Amino acid sequence: MRKRRLQERSPKVPVEENIFFNLTNRFDAVFVTKSFLILFLVFYTVFAFVIYRQIQLMCGALPTPISPLLRFLATIHIGITLAILLGVIGTF
Amino acid sequence: MNIENIIHKTHSKNPFAMFAPQPMGVAFENQEKGEKIILLLRAHLATLTPAVTLVILLFVLPFFAGSILVLLRISILETLSFFQTLWILVFWYLFTFGVAFYKFIFWFFNVYLVTNERIVDIDFKGLLHKETSYAKLNQIQDVSPKIIGFFGTFFHYGNVYIQTAAEKPEFEFHNVERPDSVAQEILEQVRHEEKEAPGEIA
Numbered sequence: 001m002r003k004r005r006l007q008e009r010s011p012k013v014p015v016e017e018n019i020f021f022n023l024t025n026r027f028d029a030v031f032v033t034k035s036f037l038i039l040f041l042v043f044y045t046v047f048a049f050v051i052y053r054q055i056q057l058m059c060g061a062l063p064t065p066i067s068p069l070l071r072f073l074a075t076i077h078i079g080i081t082l083a084i085l086l087g088v089i090g091t092f
Numbered sequence: 093m094n095i096e097n098i099i100h101k102t103h104s105k106n107p108f109a110m111f112a113p114q115p116m117g118v119a120f121e122n123q124e125k126g127e128k129i130i131l132l133l134r135a136h137l138a139t140l141t142p143a144v145t146l147v148i149l150l151f152v153l154p155f156f157a158g159s160i161l162v163l164l165r166i167s168i169l170e171t172l173s174f175f176q177t178l179w180i181l182v183f184w185y186l187f188t189f190g191v192a193f194y195k196f197i198f199w200f201f202n203v204y205l206v207t208n209e210r211i212v213d214i215d216f217k218g219l220l221h222k223e224t225s226y227a228k229l230n231q232i233q234d235v236s237p238k239i240i241g242f243f244g245t246f247f248h249y250g251n252v253y254i255q256t257a258a259e260k261p262e263f264e265f266h267n268v269e270r271p272d273s274v275a276q277e278i279l280e281q282v283r284h285e286e287k288e289a290p291g292e293i294a
Contacts, residue, residue, distance in 0.1 A: 029171040029172070030171060030172065030176065033180070037179070037180065041183065044186070044190065047190065051193065054197070054220075054222070055197060057222055058197070058201040061120065061214060061222065062118070062120050062201060062214055063118070063119050063120075064107050064117060065107050065116075065117040065118075066107045066108075070200075074193075077190070077193065088179055088183070091179075092179055
């Protein structure tokens, strides 16, 4: 009698309908990879901007013949980072 | 040609030089009129070995990524399409470039200068840390070069410690090439400065 009551209170849920399993299905490998990639790229974009600013400051403190080249590389670096970030958001 | 002649008679055109006598096209913030850069010093290339090794490791890692993931029993590559894997690879090489670029600018902008008026230590300690210290030659009290360790002895690089009466009591030129010649040159410039009239720039 007591056993039956317990069974009524906690009916067996099929694995596919279990909320936990549904959640794990939703957060599949692709979604997790894409989320991590976007997160890293956002941080990386900040890093690219900081490098650009630092190069600007250092080129002011110590102008050398390759200062324009370094500024150009830092700008290209930001451009490529942003392009990859947008690409990953749009097409991954 | 001895080292003294090299320092005084040559003009370095190499922008990446670690020991550049009278470098061409280089100036610095707050440089006075008539002030000449006699030596521009950077850390010896041998000190970049760990950074170069790291970059090479990062570069070759994707070639072994498949095998490593199989060993770890992670089958993520099977679930990703070709283009998704390509995006990851592109990001990885961007990251590798970023690390290499950061290490390079860290080395390139950490510069020590000996001018005919003062010594300058331009430090780029981190992404958000820039520091410049100056000491006039007539404030220099003691200069001592030091070569330590196997690599230092083998590649002939080391530290130069400069005691000053300036705001910063000790300057350290880290891992510079030919520290003994650098110390000798600083002392020679100090002797020159002592002969000059106060305030004269020559």
